[in-house]
Amino acid sequence: MNSFKVVLVGQPNAGKSTLFNVLSDIKAATSNFAGTSVKIIESTIQLQGRVFQLLDLPGTYSLNAVDDAEKITQKYLLNEKIDLIINVVDSTLLARSLELTAELLELELPLVVALNMQDEAEKRGLKIDPEKLEKRLGIPVVSTAALYGKGVLQLMERCLIKLTEAPVFQPVLPYTAHVETLVQKLAQALPNAVDFGNGSRRFYAIKAIENPSMVPDKIQKSLSATIASACSEIKDFHQRDCFESIAYERHHQAMKLSEEISFSTSRRQVQLRDRFDRFLLHPLFGRFFLLAYFLVFFAIIFFVGNLLNGWLGSVLAILPPLLLPLQKVSGFLWLTADGLFQGLAGSLGIVLPYFLPLIFLNSLFEDTGYLSRIAFLLDGLLHRIGLHGKSVAAFILGFGCTAPALYATRILENKRDRLLSALLLPFIPCSARNAVIFALTAAFAGPVWALMIYLYVLLVIAATGKVISLFLAKPGGLIMEIPDLKSPSWRGAVVKTGQKLKEFTIQVIPLLLLGSVAMSWLGYLRIGPWIDAFFSPLLQGVLGLPAQLGTTLVFGFFRKELIIVMAGQALGVSSLALLPMTLSQIVVFIVFVTLYFPCFATFVVMWKEFGWKTVSVSALLSVLVAAVSAYLFKLLFIFF
Amino acid sequence: MKIMSLHQAPIGKPHKIMEITAGLESRKKLLAMGIHVGDFISKMNHSRWSPVLIRNLTTHSSKIAIGHGLAKKIMVGDEQL
Numbered sequence: 001m002n003s004f005k006v007v008l009v010g011q012p013n014a015g016k017s018t019l020f021n022v023l024s025d026i027k028a029a030t031s032n033f034a035g036t037s038v039k040i041i042e043s044t045i046q047l048q049g050r051v052f053q054l055l056d057l058p059g060t061y062s063l064n065a066v067d068d069a070e071k072i073t074q075k076y077l078l079n080e081k082i083d084l085i086i087n088v089v090d091s092t093l094l095a096r097s098l099e100l101t102a103e104l105l106e107l108e109l110p111l112v113v114a115l116n117m118q119d120e121a122e123k124r125g126l127k128i129d130p131e132k133l134e135k136r137l138g139i140p141v142v143s144t145a146a147l148y149g150k151g152v153l154q155l156m157e158r159c160l161i162k163l164t165e166a167p168v169f170q171p172v173l174p175y176t177a178h179v180e181t182l183v184q185k186l187a188q189a190l191p192n193a194v195d196f197g198n199g200s201r202r203f204y205a206i207k208a209i210e211n212p213s214m215v216p217d218k219i220q221k222s223l224s225a226t227i228a229s230a231c232s233e234i235k236d237f238h239q240r241d242c243f244e245s246i247a248y249e250r251h252h253q254a255m256k257l258s259e260e261i262s263f264s265t266s267r268r269q270v271q272l273r274d275r276f277d278r279f280l281l282h283p284l285f286g287r288f289f290l291l292a293y294f295l296v297f298f299a300i301i302f303f304v305g306n307l308l309n310g311w312l313g314s315v316l317a318i319l320p321p322l323l324l325p326l327q328k329v330s331g332f333l334w335l336t337a338d339g340l341f342q343g344l345a346g347s348l349g350i351v352l353p354y355f356l357p358l359i360f361l362n363s364l365f366e367d368t369g370y371l372s373r374i375a376f377l378l379d380g381l382l383h384r385i386g387l388h389g390k391s392v393a394a395f396i397l398g399f400g401c402t403a404p405a406l407y408a409t410r411i412l413e414n415k416r417d418r419l420l421s422a423l424l425l426p427f428i429p430c431s432a433r434n435a436v437i438f439a440l441t442a443a444f445a446g447p448v449w450a451l452m453i454y455l456y457v458l459l460v461i462a463a464t465g466k467v468i469s470l471f472l473a474k475p476g477g478l479i480m481e482i483p484d485l486k487s488p489s490w491r492g493a494v495v496k497t498g499q500k501l502k503e504f505t506i507q508v509i510p511l512l513l514l515g516s517v518a519m520s521w522l523g524y525l526r527i528g529p530w531i532d533a534f535f536s537p538l539l540q541g542v543l544g545l546p547a548q549l550g551t552t553l554v555f556g557f558f559r560k561e562l563i564i565v566m567a568g569q570a571l572g573v574s575s576l577a578l579l580p581m582t583l584s585q586i587v588v589f590i591v592f593v594t595l596y597f598p599c600f601a602t603f604v605v606m607w608k609e610f611g612w613k614t615v616s617v618s619a620l621l622s623v624l625v626a627a628v629s630a631y632l633f634k635l636l637f638i639f640f
Numbered sequence: 641m642k643i644m645s646l647h648q649a650p651i652g653k654p655h656k657i658m659e660i661t662a663g664l665e666s667r668k669k670l671l672a673m674g675i676h677v678g679d680f681i682s683k684m685n686h687s688r689w690s691p692v693l694i695r696n697l698t699t700h701s702s703k704i705a706i707g708h709g710l711a712k713k714i715m716v717g718d719e720q721l
Contacts, residue, residue: 061672066665095699096674126700243664247671255699283687376705380689388707389691413669477662478691478707479669 003044003051004163005081009073009104010088011097012059013483015116017041019088019146020056023156039407040072047156058410063103064211064243068418069410074214077107078197084110084163086155088146091121091128092484094262098254102173105137108200111170112159113141114151120484125265132261138171147489172202173253178237179245182209182230189226190219209234210246277485280373290377293370301357301434302450306442308353313575316345320574335520339569343516346565347509350576354435355504356497362400363496364488371396372482379478385462386469388478391421398428402602406609416472422610423468423618426598427461427625429454432560433594439564443577444586453590456633460595460625508559515555515562519569522551528570543588543630546571546581556593558600563593584637588630595626646692646706646714651683654697655716662713670714674701681716 010016024043041056057076058069065071077085087104089097104111115130134141140158144151174180187205196204196216207214208227220227231242238245280286319341326334365371371393379389390412398405405425409418429437441450469475522528528551535550548570556563564576571579581589598606598618606615649655657677660667675681679698686692691705706714 064668064672066669066672093674093699093701096701099674124700241664241667244667244671247668248676251671251674251676281685281690281693283685283689376690376693379691379705379707389705413665477666477710478705479666479673479710480691480705481673482693482703482705484702 003053004083004159005053005055006084006086006159007055007057007076007082008086008088009057009077009100010059010116011061011090011093011100012481014059014088014090014093014097015146016056016059016088019086019114019116019144019152020054022146022149022152024054040076048160050160052156052159060100062100062247063107064214067411067413072410077109078199078214080198082109082198084112084159086112086114086159088114088116091115091118091126092124094121094126094128095255095258098257099250101137102250102253102257105139105170105172106200106203106206107198108170108172108203109198110162110167111139112155112162113137113139114144114146114155115141116144116146118143119145122265126262127265128262130261133257136257136260138169173257175246175249175253179234179249182233186223186226186230189223191222206246209242211243273485277373280370280485281376281482286373286377290374297361298451298454299447300361301354302438302442302447304357305354305435305438308356309349309439309442312349312353313345316349319345332524335524336517339517339520340513342520342569343513343565344509346516346568347512347561350439350564351432351435351508351512351561352504354438355431356501358431358434359400359500360493360497362396363500364490364493366496367486367492368488369483369485372480375480376482383475385465386420386472386475387417387424387465388475390478390480391417394421394425395428398425398430399434400431402426402428402430402598403605406602406605409609417475419610419614420465420468420472422606422614423621424461424465426602426618426622427457427464427595429457429594430560430599432599435561436564436593437590439576440586440590443579444581445583449587453587453594456591456629457594460629464621464625508561511559512561512565515558516565516569519551519555519566523569538627542627543592544634545585545589545592549589553593553596556599557597560593560599584634587637588633591633592626592630595622595629597622597626641717641719643715643717645712646681646683646694646716647708647711649683649716649718651686653718654680654682656680656719657714658717659715660713661715662710666710666713673704674699675704 008016008020020041020043024045039058043054045052045054057073060070060073063074063077065074085104085107087101089101101113113133115128115133118128118130121128130141130143140162142151142155142158144155146152175183183202183205186208187201190201190204199207204215204219208219208223209230212220212227234242234245240248280289323334323337323341326337374396375389375392378392382388382391391409393411394405394408397408402425405428406422409421409425412418412421437450437453441447441453519528522531528548531554532547532550535553536547539545539550540547549567552563552566552570555566567579568574568576573579579586598615603615603619606618643658646655657675657679660670660677662670674696679696681694681696684693684695684703691707692711694704694706695701696704
């Protein structure tokens, strides 16, 4: 039995990922920041004995893509084999969302509309009649509340009917008489021999007027005279650019449609939220709140992390004595077992305690829409370092993991902003480096030092951004949607944290164990000292750190967590608190590790997204910045 | 009717968008976000340190933040709704 390929398409923040999560077991990262799903995510589900291959495409405002995330959706819709499109419509933004629906209808692929968040629209005073919309569009329309899983099964049932019944004629929305005549004339003139992929003749006729870059060159060449005359006619008639003329036509279609199928009632229940939002966006109070938010965020991670660290550490301390008898059997075996234990103790006792509160808090606030407010508040500041507010989403994701944060730069419209963000992102301490910072400062220096290091890192990012942007063009203007506030969902946060924890257990812990065992073997085979000798001019000579830490830095390239997991092993002590290092050495080491080199995953993603030149620049830049920074801290200790 | 840029426009009052003089890419993006010439919008803040925040009254949009540079290129009139 063959499966059906069903794609979810909608404007950013329409609730696609939430719907996708309900529909499948894979949890895509959802968040209330316009355009957080920037990759195609796939899942297979089974319903009534039929298999659906479900794809969540990045949110797009229209099929005329402006940024890289939108381009992915546009390309996919036009070129891949698709059995059905589910258009997720945000009911609270009905008129604007229907513009995309009108455009999707032009593709003439089987289409089903999920009218999402209707309850929310009603709270805001917009009552919509889904049946009327269904009648007007001639395609199935299902009311859903993806957040609560309402209407989702019904949606899939309607999809199944649509997929198995004989193809039904799907009407398109007509343009005004003048444009409509031109479009039809052009559609007829299109050559027969060309393979259009998914778009219909009508679709390409419209795009030839609206956005010629989407039309295959062959057609453009063979019809250039017809297209040009249609365009100049439209320009004369509408007194507007061809692109704008079509966009306005579509806007009027959508406005007319939305007026027909909905009516306004009184607004209720949202005044309080609006007032809170005004406070959050206030130039002064909003920034105070933001500062407090960050401080509380880090305080929670620090203290909860320490608590878990102490508790898990004491549990894990039971294990080592049990391994001792092995020492008599075989030195090699004992070293291997000891390496395994060190890896386990490191991942569960040091990395996990700080990882857990971080991802939980991130998941809790991701969906509330606060991220876009942060972007709004920090826009002015980011302009000073050559970026704008929209990069904030990527930077905040970077505190979790740099690799997905690099993907998140896809929502930035121009290459320059993407490149600069990508070069700065590896400096943001990811969850692994957060664990290094928190665990080491907790053991040696106290929370004030952790805060100092974070402030320093922000300073480094600002200074580096400023310097790099001197070599680049001026940043583009900001246009960013600020979605409505939503209350945090505890259930959602627990589910997402569980998912990330599973990933951590399956993908990261084995690597940490492996690395730790390898470290033991390097010691056994006496290879470690060679590596240490290679790095010692920088580590010992310049920075005054124990040379044995060199090996940990090499392993840190694969997983940054390994640095902290192995540090004790490298220096031959059983716990971090016993490291034979002074306060100044610890701080210098943390600063160096936080900035020193992109990890393997970051390396690969950056190569794929930006090319080898960017990776090389990033690698060189980070080594340089890390060495200079660590040296500055060393000087700080000497002089103060 | 007085014509001014969105940057200069007073906050809280409805304004009609008369003309957008920005480049094609910015105009495309504005259109995609549901900002059209002829729409009534309301400016919600005025601060040197943050972008301009507007809401589209015609389409009941969510809030949209617009950089100051671009706000200078959006011409609005104080025509009544």
